[in-house]
Amino acid sequence: MRPLSYFLSFSLISQLVLAGTPPAYQVTKIPNPPSKFETKQIDGLDFLPDGRMAVCLPSGEVFFYSPKSKKWQLFAEGLHNPLGLIGESNTSLIISQRPEVTRVSDTDGDGKADDFEVLTDAFGMSGNYHEFHFTPVKDKEGALYFSLGTGSSGDGIRSIVRGKFDPRGRPGRMHASTPYRGCVMKLTKDGKTIPWSYGHRTPNGLGLDLEGNLFVTDNQGDWVGSSKLFHVKEGRFYGHAASLTWKKGFKGAPLEADPRELAKMRSRAAVVFPHGSMANSPTQVLAITPEAKFGPFTGQLLVGEMNRNRIVRVMLEEVDGELQGACVPFIDGGALARGCNRMAWAPDGSLYVGHTKHTWAGGEGISRVEWNGEDPFEVASMKLTKDGFRFSFTKPVDRKIAGDPANWPFKRYYYQYHKSYGSPQIEVTPVEVESVEVSKNGKMVMVRLKELKAWHIHEVNIRGLKSADGTSLANSYLAYTLNRLLENTPPDPLHVSGKASPKSAPQGKPVKVIDPIGTVYQAEDAKRRGVGLATGHGGFTGRNYADFGEGEQSIEWTVKSAKTGQGKILIRYALGASKRPLKLIVNGKDAGILPFPPTGDWKKWGDLTSPVTLKKGENKIVLRTNGASGGNIDHLQVVGP
DSSP states (O other): OOOGGGGSOOSOOOOOOOOOOOTTEEEEEEOOOOOSSSOOOOOEEEEOTTSOEEEEOTTSOEEEEETTTTEEEEEEOOOSSOOOEEEEETTEEEEEETTEEEEEEOSSSSSSOOEEEEEEOOSOBOOOTTOOEEEEEEOTTSOEEEEEOOEETTSOOOSSOBSOOOGGGOSSSEEOOSTTTTOEEEEOTTSOEEEEEBOOSOOOOEEEOTTOOEEEEEOSBBTBSSOEEEEEOTTOBOSOSGGGGGSTTOOSOGGGSOHHHHHHHBOOOSEEOOTTTTOSSEEEEEEOOTTSOSSSOTTOEEEEETTTTEEEEEEEEEETTEEEEEEEEEEESTTOOSOEEEEEEOTTSOEEEEEEEOSSSEEEEEEEEEEOSSOOSOEEEEEEOSSEEEEEESSOBOHHHHTOGGGOOEEEEEEOBSSSBOOOEEEEEEEOEEEEEEOTTSSEEEEEESOOOTTEEEEEEOTTOBBTTSOBOSOOEEEEEEOSOSSOOOOOOOOBOOOOOOTTOOOOOOOOOOOOOSEEEEGGGSEEESOEEEOSSSOOSSSOEEEOOSSSOEEEEEEEESSSEEEEEEEEEEEOSSOOOEEEEETTEEEEEEOOOOOSEEEEEEEEEEEEEEOSEEEEEEEEEOSSOOOEEEEEEEEOO
16 A cells, blocks of 8 residues: 555645744644554544543554543554544544444443444445545534545556446546545434535545534645635535546536536635645644634634645635635644644643654644633734725734735735646736725724735735734735625636546546746747647646647747846656757847757656746747757746846
């Protein structure tokens, strides 16, 4: 079996926005459980009624921990890749292990589990390593919910399959050839297992808010432009095509369907986490309860982040009958380890965080986060108004600084919906601030924007703000997912690209798409001389890629630079078995020959970088044939100067 690291995004890691842990919170370490295995990864965590903590490890072990005695006790072992648990009683747990939901109990009182009851195994398995089964949650009526990951084209189908096998769910990077891969499932009190929602890729994190609304996170990948938080409702489709194989009434092969038709079916995320700056691999959702001693944020949601040592805070509101809202880094850096996978409130109101180690990110062990009783200087809430946003703060702001529109640098953008892996930020646009009004008590700021645009993410970094006593904001970077306006919301523009997959869609390994480290300029938007556009080889971004032929051919982009100086371009391309150099011309001047070595296959995309000298404003960048044909060009990115 491959390590758990593979269940999250295969994308490259970009630098996230640096925030900071508010000084009102302290992070300490809990001793690791005495596992006989090398790593101490925590993939399930909850507290029992008597105050002990229960954890499960991917090795199949389950331990109890007493915060009073600081001692561990082995409760069970031999489970298959458990990825979540609920402390049902002092002697009973409900555990999501790979093949089933299991009640694990100690019936004879010796402190060790002796009864393993299958609550449900009514879902399929193909043996694919990526078919993970994620953490259970229980609602107020006693129903259980759990989530099922899709299979990966990076692994095959085993000869023995549990449940029905449907080939319609097979073609694609992440697939659902057995029931109900890519679904959130409900286990009713009377024992019925039903698919609750569809369209998930890697739903590693369920949770309920204080009103009983169900949420799930999903990780960036194919069909998922950037990681998201969904408010899950029965029967809805949330974007990833594969699980539609198992939705009653859906005709044909979903992974071969027209993305535009799928886009019309999908429900938008309540919150989109900006990739590379907020969260790359979100995990469990946890509501801040009135019993939690965690500052002035009761009712808001915490979301773990696998990619770095961060917990994100989410502030939601209902607009036109749907939930949407803002996210902000919260507990960030410092003593908090990477791989924030599972979270639970301890009886004393502190937060316990279980960490999972990965080959490219993560840590291990358990952290405890305590609030010292003092209010940090933070954005308490960000709410939509008719013409902007209303910010509430935990402390009075410096009225002069907060009242200056220049200190509120807004921008907006969206992520494309398509079958390709991930998406750059599309149509990144600065948003002009018309006015700023600070309340008399200094704890509320009304920011009016020249334009609010529905179905876009509105982002701001108010790093210059200070409190009235001179304290800097602990976390200044916020992103509001604005789906619906308060009035006159236009129809959903879908933000879709691409065409239906051919019926002979390749089933090779997932293609890594680089994180957007700079503005992305697609090949299809460039001027082309003799160069055609094609879609025959999968894994490209945008709508098409440029396909060089024979003879003198060229492709030209007009790119922008904020200033004059040395920068760098990155070109994403694919090339078969032979080297095909291209001339680089920048602003009409010969800038050398770019080698473009083979990537090994026309379906395998690689990156080539080159330094360039740019001028402030617009620049012309040309790739021209050099006596032979060129490769396939996906896009160009500019970094700096």
